[in-house]
Amino acid sequence: MSALPPSRFSVLSSPSPDLLSPTNSSTRFSLPSGPAIATATAGTPKPLSRPNIYDRPLNKIRTTEVSASAFAFLFSEIVQYMQKRVSGINDLERRLNTLGYRIGTRVLELMAWRAESASKAPKRDIRFLPVLMSIHTNVWKAVFGKPADAIEKSVQNEDEYMIIDNDPVVTRSISVPRDMSQLSCSSFTAGIVEAVLDGLGFPARVTAHNTPVDDFPLRNTILIKLEKSVLEREELFK
């Protein structure tokens, strides 16, 4: 940390040269007024009174939650980071989808494991509709802490289903500028859904679309386009 901290970390309204000197790196945490904050202890973490999240039993952390603000800041940085490295909106959505996919595979794994330890006779759904229902309620609850708001089936296309979220947690604090209005950061959620479906043996292409209505300006539709093989298999079950 020998370099001058980037200007966005400087917190003074009227920076004095002495406070911005590179040797005094604690300026990043100081406030223009008010009590001094002890920054000296920041380097040495205190011994934890309870084991960290990695050491606790998986089933016990079922109801623990992470800070929505912390996630929002992290996600914001992710989007900014990716935006510098992509060629267009489609590319950005694809990358967000990929990122969500990596999370989705883990979500599915964890949910399968929890279902197995929770019930005596855990079963695996092999029909599409129960799977869709479980994504709508269980996956959404595990990831966002609330079920999604609706499921719809496309009228025009046999192979299309939609999951609708009126107030998606992921994009709650995001205002997309007008020139990128097609961009939907819920592609991240679409990636999660795609991974869960893939993992359960329902290969599909999942995309996210903004579908604002007056009451819910952030309303988002996750569009699931199933592969032909899935539909053919569903036919055989009938």
Add this chain to the structure above:
Amino acid sequence: MAIFGLWVINKAGGLVYQRNFADGLVQLTSNEYLVLAGTLHGIHAITSRLSPTGTSSGAQVIEAETFKMTILLSPTGTKFVLLTSLAETSASTVLQKVYEAYADAVMKNPFHTPEMPIRSEGFDTRIAALIGTGHT
């Protein structure tokens, strides 16, 4: 009791957000607003150094004959200024909520560049819900 306008001034003294809510003050051009915000930034810096007993947060309320301006300085140096009538008592609570909306709808928005003018629909909506639509 009326709220006339809201300014957000970045830590360098630039006006990054300005919105009027009620008539009562003279309409200015955007350039004049920029100059005023810069001036206020300077005055604030002076007032924060005047305290005889160590550090000071600087001016918090400036009162005139027909209006007052309430200033909230965030720990990061961003200033929120609310122009209200003299009788308005809720100014500092409103400012706290504006700060909250700013943290939620501006700082967490990946399409906002820090220290640049705020163009975020989410922030506009939050402010409108908080103070009223008015006119921009």
